[in-house]
Amino acid sequence: MTATLAIIGAGPKAVAVAAKAAVLRGMGVPAPEVLTVERSAVAANWQPGGGWTDGNHRLGTGPEKDVGFPYRSALVPRRNAELDEQMMRYSWQSYLVGTGQFADWIDRGRPAPPHRTWARYLGWVADQVGMRVLRGEVTGIGIDGDGWALSTDSEDGPGTVLADAIMATGPGQAERSILPGNPRVLSIAQFWHRAAAHERIGAERVAVIGGGETAAAILNELFAHRVSTITVIAPQVTLFTRGEGFFENTLFSDPTHWAGLTLAERRDAIARTDRGVFSARVQDALLADDRIRHLRGRVAHAVARDDQIRLTLHSDRAGESLETVHGFDLVIDGSGADTLWFTELFTQDALDLIELSLGGPMTGERLQESIGYDLSVGQLSPKLFLPNLSGLNQGPGFPNLSCLGLLSDRVLGAELTRPDPLPRRTNEYQPIR
Numbered sequence: 483m484t485a486t487l488a489i490i491g492a493g494p495k496a497v498a499v500a501a502k503a504a505v506l507r508g509m510g511v512p513a514p515e516v517l518t519v520e521r522s523a524v525a526a527n528w529q530p531g532g533g534w535t536d537g538n539h540r541l542g543t544g545p546e547k548d549v550g551f552p553y554r555s556a557l558v559p560r561r562n563a564e565l566d567e568q569m570m571r572y573s574w575q576s577y578l579v580g581t582g583q584f585a586d587w588i589d590r591g592r593p594a595p596p597h598r599t600w601a602r603y604l605g606w607v608a609d610q611v612g613m614r615v616l617r618g619e620v621t622g623i624g625i626d627g628d629g630w631a632l633s634t635d636s637e638d639g640p641g642t643v644l645a646d647a648i649m650a651t652g653p654g655q656a657e658r659s660i661l662p663g664n665p666r667v668l669s670i671a672q673f674w675h676r677a678a679a680h681e682r683i684g685a686e687r688v689a690v691i692g693g694g695e696t697a698a699a700i701l702n703e704l705f706a707h708r709v710s711t712i713t714v715i716a717p718q719v720t721l722f723t724r725g726e727g728f729f730e731n732t733l734f735s736d737p738t739h740w741a742g743l744t745l746a747e748r749r750d751a752i753a754r755t756d757r758g759v760f761s762a763r764v765q766d767a768l769l770a771d772d773r774i775r776h777l778r779g780r781v782a783h784a785v786a787r788d789d790q791i792r793l794t795l796h797s798d799r800a801g802e803s804l805e806t807v808h809g810f811d812l813v814i815d816g817s818g819a820d821t822l823w824f825t826e827l828f829t830q831d832a833l834d835l836i837e838l839s840l841g842g843p844m845t846g847e848r849l850q851e852s853i854g855y856d857l858s859v860g861q862l863s864p865k866l867f868l869p870n871l872s873g874l875n876q877g878p879g880f881p882n883l884s885c886l887g888l889l890s891d892r893v894l895g896a897e898l899t900r901p902d903p904l905p906r907r908t909n910e911y912q913p914i915r
């Protein structure tokens with residue numbers, strides 16, 4: 483019996499897993515049926531409507547870090563070279579060759595593609611491998627016998643998807659805002675909606691909350707608007723630059739030695755290279771623009787008063803907690819990415835099972851520390867794959883685009899069903915592609 487792996491969200495991780503499963507089946511190697519549930523479209527978060535970009539901003543990592551990268555499969559004994567060769571058919575380069583853009587890209591000096599082009603590449607792979615995508619928003623995750631039952635909502639009404647294992651992807655909701663409904667406070671999605679519509683933003687004092695890559699992309703766009711000062715509010719001591727040298731990059735593409743590091747060493751490496759750091763490209767732009775300054779602290783709350791948004795910030799100075807209030811004409815809440823977004827979807831029975839396997843209440847820390855080699859929550863059956871929370875235990879490249887080929891190996895190499903699973907109903911659905 484073929485196991486079903488349901489993936490929430492048709493982004494690069496889902497495309498990478500679906501592509502490798504299709505290649506394995508083509509080679510006559512058993513692989514689970516991969517069914518993706520997507521509320522919008524394949525690669526939606528890399529297009530203007532997805533809320534995370536206007537589509538014109540450029541990919542930070544090289545596009546050669548595509549769905550098969552680093553092409554070092556270790557899944558099928560004696561046939562891994564063949565597997566990698568087959569996966570090369572879905573590489574960034576094959577996409578460019580297949581769509582007549584390869585020579586042009588080379589002659590232009592291999593530029594980082596805009597997000598919308600990256601989305602087209604992912605859509606091309608999805609088409610090539612016949613990726614099965616069910617259109618619907620996952621609204622609940624419950625237990626059904628030995629497996630999962632996903633409740634879905636779509637234009638056709640509510641539905642249920644049964645699966646032996648699930649994988650949650652994506653950064654959560656871009657619509658989150660510290661002061662919803664106030665026109666002087668923009669969520670990430672509202673900001674990008676305006677940028678995509680070529681609406682000029684004009685304001686004296688602008689605050690951008692967040693010191694990560696999402697906020698960095700917002701800053702990159704803001705430079706082109708009519709604003710007098712831009713204050714970046716983040717808890718770090720300063721706005722650190724991401725280490726992008728060979729040794730840092732290697733940690734992302736090849737986590738072989740990651741498990742040998744202590745927890746403290748791993749946290750330190752992630753802090754230097756991943757969390758709350760700006761890429762060197764954005765830092766260069768920041769340096770060149772004297773409108774930018776950094777304010778250290780965490781935003782505790784926001785109120786609207788006298789045509790301004792007043793933000794209360796908490797920060798630690800020499801061990802003492804400090805509270806300060808600052809006024810802005812416009813606030814962009816760039817802190818939206820939430821790796822735990824899916825946790826509110828669990829029904830009580832699913833939550834009970836997860837907490838039993840974690841040995842306590844479900845927290846981000848417990849989940850991260852429980853992630854096993856196959857990127858799933860250790861000891862939990864049915865399997866719950868959480869690549870976005872796998873950085874700490876398995877390597878910093880798994881939550882992002884750094885080693886999608888390795889990610890698909892780890893997930894597809896896992897045993898998805900128990901030796902004697904209960905007989906299950908099969909899914910009936912209308913795929914959108």
Ligand SMILES: Cc1cc2nc3c(=O)[nH]c(=O)nc-3n(C[C@H](O)[C@H](O)[C@H](O)COP(=O)(O)OP(=O)(O)OC[C@H]3O[C@@H](n4cnc5c(N)ncnc54)[C@H](O)[C@@H]3O)c2cc1C
Pocket residue numbers: 490491492493494495496519520521522523524525526527528534535540541542543618619620621651652653654695696699870881882883884
């Ligand atoms: C603007 C931006 C730029 C980035 N650039 C880089 C980069 O250059 N390099 C890099 O390594 N990393 C980058 N990242 C970080 C990270 O790599 C990506 O966010 C990550 O790769 C996303 O891949 P994914 O497959 O997890 O999900 P996503 O591509 O985010 O896809 C998630 C999908 O889930 C869908 N969805 C959400 N909720 C539901 C639901 N309830 N039901 C059904 N579907 C749902 C969404 O519509 C979306 O299509 C970037 C992130 C952002 C936001």
